[in-house]
Amino acid sequence: MYIIVVGGGKIGYYLAKKLHQDNHTVSLIEKDREICRMITNELDILVINGDWCSLSSLEAAGAERADVVAAVTGSDEDNLVICQLAKEKFHLSRTVGMVNDPKNEYSFNELGVDVAVNSTGIIAKIIEEEVSLDDFVNLATFKKGKLALIRIDLPDDSPVIGKEIKNLNLPADSILLSVIRGSQVLIPRSDTILQLQDEVVALTSIEKEQDLLHALLGAH
Amino acid sequence: MYIIIIGCGRVGAQLSQLLQKEGHNIVVVDQKKSAFDRLGKRFNGLTIGGDGSDLAILKEAGIEKADALVVVTDSDKSNIMIAQIGQKIFKVPKAIARIYEPDLAEVYRGFGLNIISGTMLIAARIRDHIIESHLSSYLTESGSLGVLDIPVSSKLEGKKVGEVNVPGEFLVVTLRKNDHPVIPSLDSILEKGSFILGVVRIKSLRQVKKKLGVE
Numbered sequence: 001m002y003i004i005v006v007g008g009g010k011i012g013y014y015l016a017k018k019l020h021q022d023n024h025t026v027s028l029i030e031k032d033r034e035i036c037r038m039i040t041n042e043l044d045i046l047v048i049n050g051d052w053c054s055l056s057s058l059e060a061a062g063a064e065r066a067d068v069v070a071a072v073t074g075s076d077e078d079n080l081v082i083c084q085l086a087k088e089k090f091h092l093s094r095t096v097g098m099v100n101d102p103k104n105e106y107s108f109n110e111l112g113v114d115v116a117v118n119s120t121g122i123i124a125k126i127i128e129e130e131v132s133l134d135d136f137v138n139l140a141t142f143k144k145g146k147l148a149l150i151r152i153d154l155p156d157d158s159p160v161i162g163k164e165i166k167n168l169n170l171p172a173d174s175i176l177l178s179v180i181r182g183s184q185v186l187i188p189r190s191d192t193i194l195q196l197q198d199e200v201v202a203l204t205s206i207e208k209e210q211d212l213l214h215a216l217l218g219a220h
Numbered sequence: 221m222y223i224i225i226i227g228c229g230r231v232g233a234q235l236s237q238l239l240q241k242e243g244h245n246i247v248v249v250d251q252k253k254s255a256f257d258r259l260g261k262r263f264n265g266l267t268i269g270g271d272g273s274d275l276a277i278l279k280e281a282g283i284e285k286a287d288a289l290v291v292v293t294d295s296d297k298s299n300i301m302i303a304q305i306g307q308k309i310f311k312v313p314k315a316i317a318r319i320y321e322p323d324l325a326e327v328y329r330g331f332g333l334n335i336i337s338g339t340m341l342i343a344a345r346i347r348d349h350i351i352e353s354h355l356s357s358y359l360t361e362s363g364s365l366g367v368l369d370i371p372v373s374s375k376l377e378g379k380k381v382g383e384v385n386v387p388g389e390f391l392v393v394t395l396r397k398n399d400h401p402v403i404p405s406l407d408s409i410l411e412k413g414s415f416i417l418g419v420v421r422i423k424s425l426r427q428v429k430k431k432l433g434v435e
Contacts (some may be wrong), residue, residue: 042401053297055323070330080323086333103274106303110309 002066006082007073007075008035011098013043013117021204022043053081055089063090074099076108083113096186104203109144135217139201140207147175148209152216154198159218161198166190171211174204224249224286224312224420226272227293240265247281250293251416272302276312278287281383288314296321303333354434359419368420368428372410375433382406384416384432389424392416 001024005016016046017190020026020043027046028070030036036049050057052073064067069092071082075111076099083095097113098209108116124138129137129151150186154161160168165188179186180199186192204212222246225232226251238261242244247267250256252323253269270277283289289306291299296319303317304331316334319325325337344363348355359365367389376384381392381404395404410416420428427434 055327075297077295080301081297084331085327089327103276106275107273107305107309110302112300158357186322 001026001068002062003107004029004058004061004063004086005070006030006057006061006069006071007079007098008032008047008173009072009074011072013039015047015070017043027066029057029061031178034102041048048143052078053085055085055119058082058085063092066090066092068092068094069097070098074100076100080104080108080111080113084111087112088116096127126138130210136213146206148205148206149211150209151199151201152213154194154196154200155217156196157218158194158216160194160216161196163194164190165192165194168215170215171204171208173208174202174212177201177203221245221287222285223247223284223288223290224278224281224283224306225249226289226291227299228255228258228267229292229294230258232290232292235292236265248280249277251407272315272340272369273305275309278282278302278305283310283312284347286310286312286426288299288316289310289322290316292318296324300328300333307333320379324380348396354429355420356417357423358422364422366420366422366425368416368432370416370429370432370434372412372414372416373433374412376410377412379410379425380406381408381410384410386424386428386431389417390428396420 003019003024005012005026006029008028012028016026016028026049027047029040029052031050033049036047040047043052048060049055057145063086069083073079077095079097083097085093086092094149096115096117097108097115099108099118100149102118102121125139129139135155135189137151138148139151141148158163176188178201179188179192180194197199202212223239223244224247225236226249230246233246236246240263247268248265249268250271251271256267263333268277268281283306289312291302292377293299299317299319301401303315306312306315316332316336316412317350318336319328320339329335340360340385345357354368354370356367356369359367392404394401394417395408395414396417397411
């Protein structure tokens with residue numbers, strides 16, 4: 001794929017590096033000349049030194065034949081404008097915009113960014129998971145909040161302990177993805193039996209999240 | 221009208237005072253509360269310190285009942301984003317954004333956003349003060365029509381307005397004598413010492429100036 005990364009900060013740099021390693025064609029737009037020089041020295045990709053939000057930068061980066069634009073600057077307003085220019089002026093079908101301030105996520109979705117990545121929210125979620133003492137943690141949401149990935153520590157009195165997965169009465173639109181047992185990560189099968197101290201990771205629709213928690217946690 | 225103004229810089233403050241004097245309900249939003257000093261002591265509209273792209277701040281400002289949203293912060297991209305939030309999320313009947321960068325202004329005008337962009341107009345006007353005498357301003361942002369401000373030359377003295385007009389190229393709209401402007405009829409006589417204000421097609425500027433006896 002041909003991917004244009006806009007913004008040469010830490011995220012833009014590592015994203016471009018990773019995509020390049022994965023054999024994608026990558027070009028990067030950055031407004032700071034020094035940063036451009038640094039990236040040019042380290043990565044074998046096309047680097048454009050220019051305004052993030054200008055048609056001429058996008059054109060120079062090859063927007064006319066690109067498949068995806070990822071706008072990952074530190075400014076949400078810039079990221080929005082970059083995605084809109086890419087979509088409307090160069091007809092890119094997939095635009096990814098990083099949201100630095102979580103309150104802008106809704107606006108990004110409403111104003112035509114195909115995928116809004118709420119970086120601050122994601123990091124906060126991960127940290128929350130690490131510090132959380134709750135029985136369950138919402139790890140991530142997908143599809144504009146319609147799907148949730150959750151991790152649940154099964155309490156000792158959980159009604160599912162000792163049961164085979166096929167006999168669990170889980171709500172529709174939810175699925176167990178993995179069982180974490182000590183240092184082992186198991187992909188659950190229908191005859192896997194849940195044990196004391198197990199953690200499970202599940203994918204569920206938002207509507208069924210509470211039902212799923214109730215099924216796994218019992219009265220908690 | 222109920223009008224929300226985002227950005228209390230020189231333009232935002234001036235506009236707020238202007239509209240309030242005309243009796244409109246004004247709410248001004250700016251990130252820096254100190255910016256509201258520009259509004260002066262007599263301003264009694266509502267001021268809110270906060271980020272104008274924050275939906276909660278916009279709701280607090282009453283965007284759901286606003287007739288117009290004007291976005292004049294010093295960042296083009298913020299203006300674009302906030303005006304679109306007004307237009308597309310809250311369906312404000314009139315959402316207007318000021319954009320400095322002419323290319324961005326053109327693109328977003330094409331997307332159907334209501335854009336005010338003075339950069340080209342001001343640059344063109346300064347250019348004309350240097351290069352073209354008598355052209356006082358452009359009438360349209362595209363620069364196809366302008367306003368010509370010329371003294372009545374000896375060549376024109378005693379002629380009627382109707383004789384000076386050139387269909388499709390030049391139209392006299394005001395005669396000014398001693399700072400007293402009047403809207404003339406076709407039969408008004410051009411007097412010595414007065415000035416003509418007329419609309420001119422920029423493409424015909426040189427021919428028209430020659431015909432009127434000015435350089």
